[in-house]
Amino acid sequence: MTTPRPASSRRSRTRANGDGTVYQRKDSRWEAAGYVLAPDNTRKRIHVYGTTRKEALAKLTEKIANSNRGLPVPSAQGSLAAYLTYWLENVAVHQLRENTHTRYTAVARHYLIPGLGRKKLAKLTAKDVRTWLNQLRTTCQCCTRGIDTGRDEPRCCAVGTCCSKRLSPLTLAYVHSVLKSALEHAVREEEIPRNVARNVRTGTPRPRRFEPLTADEARQILTAARGHRLHALFELALHTGLRKGELLGLRWEDLDLDRGTAAVRRTLQRTNTGGLTTLPTKTRASERRIALPARCLQSLKHHREQQQRKREAAGATWQYNGYVFTTPQGRPIDPTNLTRTFTTLLRKAGLRRIRFHDLRHSTATLLLEQGVELVVIKELLGHAHIGVTATVYAHVRLRLQRNAIDLLGHALRNPAETTSPLDDGGGPPLCAAPVR
Structure with missing residues (x-):
């Protein structure tokens, strides 16, 4: 004769009204059912499943808790x-x-x-x-x-x-x-x-084609920006590849000009509800510390002195927020206004029109041309995976391709062959990426 379960055990599995029911199906899965709020403000019975009783019960409890907070549970029968x-x-x-x-x-x-x-x-x-x-x-x-x-x-x-x-x-x-x-x-x-x-496969779209700046064009931009109050910003953008929001979100507390480093902790963006708002960086990898070249350190120190003079001259009208790059009144710079300033700068330099973000692409391309390791570029740009760097920025100019082909031809050449007029053997060995 089967021994009945103790009354206390049966009571421990009894659920109160409104908590739903939990039972085991014939296929060994557990099913939980209960009533929740539907989008049309009616009550509907839902079913959830789990491999254990605890899992099914947890899913049902979560849906009932959301329903009690007023969050409707969508119906698969709805549109x-x-x-x-x-x-x-x-x-x-x-x-x-x-x-x-x-x-x-x-x-x-x-x-x-x-x-x-x-x-x-x-x-x-x-x-x-x-x-x-x-x-x-x-x-x-x-x-x-x-x-x-x-x-x-x-x-x-x-x-x-x-x-x-x-x-x-x-x-x-x-x-x-x-x-x-x-x-x-x-x-x-x-x-x-x-x-x-x-x-459904849509195919992998081709990335947007663009022609990054050459070293000569980058120098033209820096020459045109000389004397501009945001000269340090454009120099920092071209030397480090920081995003627009990361540049505008920099504070003086993020810079260590003695050690020559910058901490990228936030980004400045305009949102519909909050206006100009500081937000976390794009990804966790984007929060990083980078080294600053000597030219950027000099321009940043000069920029800080100019900003201090303007702040003293403005007096109480200066709105101090701690940002490195500000408007003439001390307020943070709107990203759209920076784009307008950059377009004017391109026109002054006599260069083709590009996006501000293309400065970041140009930095990566120029670094690749100088033979910098891809992993170093990845850390500088703040990419989460090196595959992103390789996919987006691994466009190599014709000069690099020619150097690589010449390097291979030099390796495959028969030593018995006489040196050609173009290569008398007196010059240095060919390299794929000469460092300047």
Whole structure:
């Protein structure tokens, strides 16, 4: 005869009303079920699963706790538009930077919701995503989004002549990545069994082509910036490859001019809600300490003396914030205003127009041309992985290619051959990257 369980054991597994139920299935998994708040302010019963009773119970407890705090639990039977709204307002807003969240919201509003928003989350297939992406790739955005009708002078569909403005491969890949991120969270919340967007391949977009500055062009910029109140900033940008926000976020306390080092701890950005705001660096690897060359140390010391004189002359009107680079009144510099100043500087130097961020690309390229190890460049630029450095910055100029080919030809040459007129053997041996 089976011995009944003690009453105390049965009572320990009894759950109070509203806490849901937990039981073991025939397939040995554990299932927990309970009622939570739905997006339409109704109560719905949900089911979660785990390999152990404790795991299933923990998942259910977390969902009930979120529901009690007023966070609705999305339904897989609801539309993708409803889930994207829930994800952006309750999940992504706490995990992304404000500017990134703003871009994600714009992608959802302009592309995802109009194209796939009516689809049921549970019934979305890889074919749906692929068909929509193909349509997005081949459709004029002026016509689809009604951009032309809102212009003061229509020049596309409104006048019967389509301009065929289509999304670039990079934008298309970004839109796809936002959808993947949203569906990945739906998988983690066990709303859907798999992320169908991961089964769709958009291809790897080619990185933006750009022509970095040559050493002569970089010298022209520094010559044009001589005497400018931000001369030290442009010199620091070209010598260290710091990002725009990292340069503007530097404080005097981050610089050790005696030891010749700078600590990169923050970035200055403009956000919609906070205005000019200091934020953590882009990644953990971006928080770093770098060495400063002698020229930058001299210009920074001169810049500090000038700033001190202006501060004394301004008196109480000076707004001290501790930043290295400021406006004439002591306030932090808006990144957009720095871009305008840089464009004016390029025009003064008689150079082609480039982005401020291309100074960073140019620094890496010039370092590669001088034979600097890739791992050193990676540490200087603050990349998390050396693969990022190798992929983005490993474009080698024709001169480096020619030197490398000549070096190989020199190694493969038959010693019995006579020296050519171009190489009488009296010069130094060829090297792939001469250091100047």
